Each structure stands twice: as structure tokens, then as C-alpha cells.
Amino acid sequence: MAKNALEMRLRPRKSPRQARSLATQARVLEAARRTFARHGYAGGTTNRIAAQAGISVGSLYQYYPNKDAILAALVRAHIEDGTRALLAALAGAGSELESLVRRAVTALVEVHAADRRLHQVLFEESPRAASLRGELARLEESAVGLAAARLADRYARPADAELAARIVVTTIESLVHRLVAGARPLDSARFIAETTRLVTGYLESSAASGR
Amino acid sequence: MAKNALEMRLRPRKSPRQARSLATQARVLEAARRTFARHGYAGGTTNRIAAQAGISVGSLYQYYPNKDAILAALVRAHIEDGTRALLAALAGAGSELESLVRRAVTALVEVHAADRRLHQVLFEESPRAASLRGELARLEESAVGLAAARLADRYARPADAELAARIVVTTIESLVHRLVAGARPLDSARFIAETTRLVTGYLESSAASGR
Amino acid sequence: MAKNALEMRLRPRKSPRQARSLATQARVLEAARRTFARHGYAGGTTNRIAAQAGISVGSLYQYYPNKDAILAALVRAHIEDGTRALLAALAGAGSELESLVRRAVTALVEVHAADRRLHQVLFEESPRAASLRGELARLEESAVGLAAARLADRYARPADAELAARIVVTTIESLVHRLVAGARPLDSARFIAETTRLVTGYLESSAASGR
Amino acid sequence: MAKNALEMRLRPRKSPRQARSLATQARVLEAARRTFARHGYAGGTTNRIAAQAGISVGSLYQYYPNKDAILAALVRAHIEDGTRALLAALAGAGSELESLVRRAVTALVEVHAADRRLHQVLFEESPRAASLRGELARLEESAVGLAAARLADRYARPADAELAARIVVTTIESLVHRLVAGARPLDSARFIAETTRLVTGYLESSAASGR
DNA sequence: CATGAATGAGGGTTCATTCAT
């Protein structure tokens, strides 16, 4: 099962064994974060990132095979943060629908509030490589799957549950991106309240409608 | 009288009088549409666009002062299409909430179904110039304003109506982009039905809750 | 005796027989004058010149085979003006040295005062074609020859007269360009007085020194 | 602290610390010298200069931010050479007028004899940036100031001394450019002798005339 | 492993000149 060439391009170059290597790799990532956030995608040149990280370009290429790999690592880190936060939020939740939704929304808002500009660059401005796109899609699919599972008993047919789940997942994600991480961000508390009501209402009406 | 320089940069270079000019300008736009859709923003080089249009780069620059101006024209055309479609849909609508929402959603779906990949490039990948961003923001604001006006009598305070309007507008827009114009598009009919229910439910519950 | 290709390139394309053609050719020249003066050499594009002349680029090329030919015509016109003015000034002069010099300087000052910026462009900023350079050199040689002839009886050897003539011609020309047609122009009256004294003194001391 | 943007554009990009860098920067300058001299300003393309220097365009742009900056460096180098030579020549001079003038003329002749065609390009053909023009003007002003100071006691009014100084400085400079660095260069010894006599005579007659 | 100088393909853009109408 050899990975295809394209995917290899997005993986860090080596699994560093030494602590120092690991630290440097992290420094590069952090530098990329800052650089992309400050200068945008086009302005985030590898030289700038290396300078920000306090190393030479040459060294940068010891840790990442190319620019896209850095971007991919950044996206991946963000995805992991988001997933972790989401799971943590849902872990202690009861089964009440509204509480579940509220916790999910709140978790996502917090993750995104951290760095709005970076989000724009990562998820809107930059031309994502195909494989990265795939990874994002897989993540979304799994979120949809989880949600659908939770909703399964409210719907007559699995396909209905999945559709509802997809709409819900996409709605929350989009609204967070656009209204919290966007240009003129909304007040978080209000946003959470309204989004929760929007989604909860939808899901409950689905149930009520007997589907 | 004089527009500022930055804005001028995004305007087509001349309003051609001759038939041939007009045709060429249209050809360029169409070629840009295809090229951006196929190769993304960065890959949509002016030379490629010109080649696709079957003309020389020089000619391209007779009609648009620079690459971003072409993108801007594309965005503008899309905005106009969308606005036109939306107004047409709402013109003949009654005052019933669900019907209004359904018509709006349907109109937007139709507009976006045309070219999915292009949308991504136009509205997500491209580092839009500030003035273009402003234009989009203005458009959205006016949509929010219109919706808020229609919702005014359902809310105690204008600010509440506006918040609801903003959420509704953003929700519809985002869902259309992500679920219809996105990577794995959804079935239109289902999408319209669900989105209509999502939004209508939200708005009606707002009213019911006495806000 | 076929003219060589390079020289042909700088000649107007045809000797227009018709009055209208002649007028248009003049209009182009005048337009070029204005355009070069206003926009400099690099900014003096053929399209701009044509626009300024109120004709199309295509028409412009009916009268001049290329851009350099326009520049050459402009330079030539200026040379002719200068020569004419100089001859006129000297025609009525007596044989007194100081009076001769003063008249020459005055004539040149008047010619150059007309359009300072154009001069800069024509004689400093623009990369003169080889043949044009030659023409200018020939003109200067003939000026030196004339001056040397007038000075012949003051010098023992013809070569001395020629050297003196060359110095005098170059001095006057340079000073006019630099101090009258230059960036911070000097007051004409003072300039004429001083230059006349400079040159006259030099020539008289040559004589006195018995050479 | 921050120089304005326009001036920054003409500065070399970095003051290289490594020996190799220093050597390369010098190679680029030398290549530019040759290339501009051979092909003129417009023909002195960055690619040609890089090729002549035996490096790639990219490297060239590591040392100079743009084409004009290379030109500026060349001009600056020439100015420095000239100033150095002039000061050195005048340092050991007595106070006798003729000797002073002769030394100045000799120094300038030596500086200019090195590369005639380059001078034309540097000081006549190139559309110098405003800031560079300013630098040249400042240099000339300081030369005029120095000369005026030396002449002060010969003139009744400071303004007269300054006018004379300006004429003298301009005369020497122009003649050197035109007659030594020009197309058909004159014999240096003769040129120095005549120019010295021209200028000295002028200055002494000023004194004599009681001005 | 680190450095940073070097590379060079490729991008956006201009403008003298041509040519179909």
C-alpha cells in the first residue's frame, strides 16, 4: 500500500527522533501560523516563514518538503484542535438535544475565535491541494456520521438522518466561519444562543414531523 | 468625479463601442470563467486566459487593466445574476414566510448550480481586492437590511430583527455555497426543502418566543 | 548611392504632395513635441502621440515609419530652428568679437527658452539613434568650422583656431543647455552677459598671446 | 529614521557580510557598467546584466531591488570617484587661481577618461529617478558653494561670486563631458590647457573689472 | 545538520508595430 506521490508531498519530511528537531519543526509551524496570518497566503513566502522561525530556508526544507506541506500541517493542526475541543465538549454532555448543540457551537466558536485571520487564509484564501481537500472532506464526513448516529432514532430512514446531520454540521461550521471568524465578527454569546436555537429548532421539528 | 486609483484598477478598461470589441470582451470573460474554474486563481494566468479566449495577451489588456480586474468583472457578473434572480423570485411572492424563504433559496440554488468550482475560486480562493470585498459586504448588508425590514414586525427591537436577518441571510448563502456549489453537491429539491424548513422554523420560533 | 537602411528608418515615410497630408504630418510632430515634453521619452508612446494629434496610431504610421523617426524629425526641426536663428543673428552683426558672441548666445538662449523640458528629453533623456547622433555631430562640426574661419586670422596655425572654435562652440552650447534649459534656469540677461564675457575674454586672450 | 519608499528603491538590498556576497555585488556592478556602456539604458536589461556577471537574474535581485538601483549605484560610485579625485587634487594646491583651476580640470579629466560611453548613459540617456537627480544637484550645489567661497574676496556681492562660481563649475563639467568623455575625445593636455585658460581668464577679468 | 547565496521558470504587464475592416 504505497502512498501515492501527491500525498507524500504533504507529509513532514521525516519523523524527527531528536528533541531539538521536534522543537524546530514546531517553531516552523508557529512561524508559518504567524506569517500567514500577517501576510496572507501569497505573502507567506518560505523565506519569510524561515526568517520568522529564526532559521534558514535551507533548514526549513529539512522539516517540510515544500510550502504546501507547511500549509497542510497547519490545517491539520487546526483540525485536530477543533476535533479535540469538540469531543471534549460533547464528552460530558447529557443526551438533551439543545445542550448538545450548544456545547458543540460553543466549542467551535472558541477554537475559531483564537485566530480569525489565519482561518481566512487557511480555509478561504489558500488554494488547498487536492489531498488536503480530501482530508477536510473526510473529517466532515465523520462529523456528519457521528451526528447522524445521534439522530438516527428520530428519523424513519437513515438517509433522512444523514441529510439532517449534514445540514446541521454544515450550518454550524459555515456560520462560525462567516459570523465569528469573518470580517465583522458577531458577539459570541448572542451568536451561540441564536445558532443553537436555529439548529435545535430544525432538529426538533424534524422529529415532530414524524420523520 | 474621479474614482480613486485602487478602484479604477478593477474596472474594465473601456466601454467598447464596436461590435467586435464587445464580442471580444465577452470572450475574455468567458475564457476567464473557464480558466479560473479549471486552474484556480494562481493557475489562471493572463496568458492562459488569453489563449483560451483565442486572442493575444495584449488584446486581453485592452479590455482589462490587470488580472484582478478580470476577476472583479466575474464576481460582479455573478453578483448581478444573483441579485436579479433573487429580486425576480421575490417579486411575485406573497407575504407568507415559508413561501418567501423557499423562493429565495430556490433562486440562489439555481444561480449557483451553474458553476461550482468557479464559485470556490471567486469567493474563497482569490485574495480579493479590498474594494471588491467592500462591494460584496455592501451587497450582503443590503440583503440583511431587506430581510430585517420584512421581519421588523415580528421582533420587539430592531436590533433583534437585524440579528435574525443576518443569521438567515448568512445561513442560506453559506449552505448554498457549501452544499450545492460545493464538492459533493446535494440534490436540489431536498436541499431546498430542508433549508426552507430550517430557516422558516427559526424565524417562526423567534416570533413565537415573543422577541 | 542608395541610402543605407538605417538612415531610411529616420526619414518621414513619404514626401506628401497633398496639403492635407502635410498638415497632418505637422500635427503629428506638434503632438509629439507636446507628448514628449509632458511625459518624457519613455512615456511618449506612439499611441499617446497619435491621440494627442487626434488621429489613430495607424495613421501616424502613414507619416513616420517608426517612433525614432518622429524623434528624429523633432530633433531636426529644432536644429533647423537653431541654425536659422543663429544665422539671422549673425547676419547683421559687425565684425567686433564681443558683439558677435553676444548675438550668438542671445539667439541660442531664445531658441532654448521656448521649451526646456522638451530639450531635456530630446537631447539628454532619449537614446539617440546612431544616424541622428551623426547628424548632430555634423551640425556641430559645421558650427566649429564657421567659427574657426572667423577666428583664422587671430591664430598662427589653423589647428589652433579650430581648437579655440571647438571650445567656444561647445561652451556656449553646453552652458545654454545646462543653465538656461536646465532644471533651475538662470536669469537670461545675466547669463548672456557672463557667457559673453567668458567666451570673449578667452578669444581675446588667445589673440593677445600671439598664437 | 525610515527613508521614504522612493529613496529606498534606489538603495542596494543588503550590505553583505560574506566575502562571496561582496564579490558578487561587485561583479554585478562591473557587469552593469559594461552592459549599460555597450547597450544603453534601455538595452541594459537585468537579464543581460546578470548574464554578463555570470549569475542568474534572481541573484542580481538579491543585491539590488530593481534596475534603477543598479544605475543609482553606478552613478553614486562615479560621484564618489569624482569627489575624491577633486579633493585630492585641490588638497595640495596653493592659492594661485590658475593652479587651482588646472588641478581641478586635470582631476576631472582623469576621472572621465575612464569610460566615455558609460557617462552618456549615466548622465544623459537614463531617466534618472528624482532622488538621484536630487543627489546630483546637491553635489553640484556644494561644488558651487566651495568655489564661491574661494572667490568671495574677488567680488563685491556674494551673489556675484556665486554666479561666477556656477558658471565656472558648469563650464568645466560640461566641457569635460562633451570634449573628453564625448564622441570624439580631445587630446587631454590641450584640453586642460585651454580650459584652464578659459576659466582663469574669466575669473581674473571679473576681479579686474571691479565686480 | 545549518546556512543563505544561487537558481531560473514563470508571472503580469507594456508598447511599437501590423493589418483586417
Added chain:
DNA sequence: AATGAATGAACCCTCATTCAT
């Protein structure tokens, strides 16, 4: 003759990537 749209070579410059030290 006139028009002005069309041409395309050539220019300046950037930046991801490599490699000698």
C-alpha cells in the same frame, strides 16, 4: 487613407527550491 483592435516579443521582477560551503 483611416481606423483601432490585435499582436507578441520582451521587460522587470518574484519566489519555491536547491546546493556548495
